[in-house]
Amino acid sequence: MPNPEHSTLHRRRPRVLRRSVVAVAVVAAAATGGAYAIGLGPFARGSDGPAPEAVAQARAFLADWADGRLPSAAGRTTSPGPAQDVLKNFTAGLDIARPALTASEATTAANGTVTVPFTAKMPIAGLGTWTYTSKVPLRRQDDGTWKVAWTLSLVHPHLSATDKFRLEREEAADAPKATDRAGATLSGDEHPSLKPVLSALTTAGQGSGGAVRLVSRATGEIKGTEVTFTRKTGGPADRPVAVTIDSAWQSAAEKAVAAKSGGRDVALVALRIDNGEILAAANSPASGFNRAVSGTYAPGSTWKLVTSSALLLKNAVEPGDVVDCPKYLTVGKRFQNVETSEHRNATFLKDFTESCNTAFISLRDRLGDKELGDVARTYFGVGQEWHIGIPSYDGSVPTPRDQTEKAASMIGQGRVQANPMIMASVTATVASGTFHQPRITPGAKDTTKTKPLPSRVVRQLRDMMRATVTDGTARVLADLPGDVGAKTGTAEVSEDTPNNGWLVARRGNVAVACVVEKGVTGGSSAGPIVRGLLAAVPDDPS
Template sequence: MSDSEHTKPHRRRTPRVVLRSAVAASAVAAVVAGGAYAVGVGPFARGTEGPDPTAVTEARAFLADWAAGRFPNAAGRTTSPGQARDVLRNFTTGLDIARPTLTASVATTSDDGTVTVPFTAKMPVTGLGTWTYRSELPLRRQDDGGWKVSWTLSLVHPHLSATAKFRLERDEAAGVPKVTDRTGAPLSGATHPSLGPVLPLLDAAGSGPRGAIRLVDRATGEVKGTETTFAHKTDRSADRPVATTIDAAWQSAAEKAVASKAGGKDAALVALRIDNGDILAVANSPASGFNRAVSGTYAPGSTWKIITSSALLLKNAVKPGDVVDCPKYLTVGKRFQNVETSEHRNATFLKDFTESCNTAFISLRGRLGDRELGDVAGRYFGVGQEWHIGIPSYDGSVPTPRDQTEKAASMIGQGRVQANPMIMASVTATAVSGTFHQPRITHDAEDTTKTTPLPRDVVKQLRDMMHATVTDGTARILNDLPGDIGAKTGTAEVSEDTPNNGWFVAHRGNVAIACVVEKGVTGGSSAGPVVRSLLAAVPDDPS
């Protein structure tokens, strides 16, 4: 549960103004990105007056990891990793915070040797506005000579404590507009529960969304104070509905598939049109709360091999028929392995793709420059550019690897590569059509992206490889469905003590789909049944 809330009331819809508490989603990769920071200390050297630069570096790394949603990494830089991981995750996701910017300022050293790094936190609360406050990080030298952030609740926010937490309240009546699907039929959270958290973000009600962050007593829930309030005015008429790209039939089928086939696990799915990026369905489980489908940040696992393959094929670094051995293990700073330690000796690159061989893809890392994977993701697939889909979203990140181990991980969608179902549905659509179309949920969404079409021969190779994954590979679960279908499975590591997330992307006709099931272990066994259920329930593409 969230450090900002421990219980979650059911959503109630009444004619009067009701304040809804936005509370923590369960443990999930959170809605954060960025890591913009700057430290005002000079280049102090050891033994000279001023803070130890290694302590300042550790503070900056902690802030960067927190901002990027790498909560286990951030927590590992503290003196209490378990509590820090849970509190950072629950604070950020529980308050619907997206893309925080954490800016460090001048560090100081106290008489006892503690290094203190003040920072400014700008926390964008989804659909409401930005909550800005100041706090500071205390760092102490450890027995091994290194530095760690001395963990306290108050470093997250000065008012967070063992007795007080935060709660986000939204004014539903002010923030829920009248909304229609792509045919003009009305949509609501009552008929489509996954849209409940989405509709207020469309910001079409006459007064716009309103809300507040309250400081409350942990034991009683009594409000002890108000940290900030949000009120937004618009020029739009409250009576004019917002026309969305959602298709009611696809939305209903997607919600049913996620609810019935994800095994009770947290999951998310996006379906969109390949020819124009129109989002047809956004489904989350649980349906209320955090919108994992478009705002979540996850390692995409082996579904990312679509982009890795594109990068290799673009420069003719490998062909589908080339032999690229697939051993059980490959060590690049750390030992990488395939799911269930499988191996395919003397396999072709096509076989490596259809069986999702990690070691084969990692072995090809030397054929790509350090920045090349990110460049291809941005230039051809729009990943990492700023998207304007009509509601707040996370648009992906592919940082330049810091070393060969991280480069190896990025080849298979791990390391610091971050995406979500909306991004991976778009990646799938781009791969099989050759042209990126910014996803959108409203027809008037602005598009400022700039991309380059994929060459036709690369598109054909990608389509053939994804089709073969259905007929002869890890996506066989779709093989009995009619139509020209292609897919890619993915398994993404979360941490050593947490089951892997399962991924599945697919395309059929003019629709691309991506699904993630948290703690699903493998994509084929967890996310695969969700996608299959959706495709079986809606046999026809939207016109």
């Protein structure tokens, strides 16, 4: 069924690519105007002005939306579920990268509603920036708090229950081609799930144009054009774009996804541990959004690689220390383990291999509030600006706002955001001890600055990942030859949506990360896909 925000891919002459807005994680962006998150800033007024609490809520909503923290943004509205779906569909399906949302001066209506106008600058990958204005309405609730009064027109004034947007791309016949690491031409026909990557490569150069159309939800009839982008000309169209993709790994990844996805949305990245070169990037469905490198997901328990690193770095725990794993632990809200499992008197190693949420959360006081984010940035490059060669999302680990959010961040929930590229990179860093910025074009620049992990921590993490395969939740990989290490993850999406399943793995010089939307658990959903990939390509790339 088509997603409610957009329709299906079609091709016509001249080659116009109509993209549907699929229900996937949104392309996230750097928050603009962090100053809006604290104080009154430009909204400061006297006692007769808009309620400061309302204005602060509007600023926080816009900052969360801009930074890709969609569950947090949606939670500030009167309809969290629909709000999260629409925000996700809108930005992801229109290939919007790094939106900038700038608030203006607030006003108060006679009925008490506070309105905060804002300017939206939505950069559409490979085309240009779509700029428009809209408004955030806020109403006081019965408990005295302020919430964003959710409406579709908040996202864009023309978005409604009857009308939606569709992105159309016009690609010139002379658009540049891409070649893999061996010099062979890469084709979307031969590697269907690579289409979003190839599209990002080719439309980033000359030879592309397009438009955002307003269309009827019922009939698909075009009712208007919001913005038009002129096709660029004059570039070296006959010069192929060299990429780091390995055709053997890409083919194996696509076959594994097709065989084991069960019709669910899947994203997978495999990269070299020694230099960060991306060997495979698989997206299912193949059309539309490149969730493998631009998606934003809670990484769930795969994030315990970073949490464990933070704890081991400061000698806050050792693998052999007893850290009890009860069924439940309450920190503002009740946290539990998958299937409410428990492991009494378990060691920290056991907590890791069985992915015990409550044990990790119980260690939260051994880390400072900013420490997890600092470790992610300093040792893993997460949250720094990456230049991989195509638009990407580079992760976010905000400082927790309270103890409940800190507890959630320990297990890769809350406002922690990542994607398969990020988690494959985290896995590679754990395996080697050194962060290498992922890249899909050989000449991609690297402006990141990181420190290597101590060899002691690397050794401990590698042993813990190996034990997860031999004795823990990643047993699905146990029959593979070689020193395979892994970590599974289960990430909550919402109360009424099945969890996403994650699995990251390392073998030799390759790190892999896979997420299966609505996969429930990582071992059962992402595990067979990663196993299929590693079994099909037994040798590391040269």
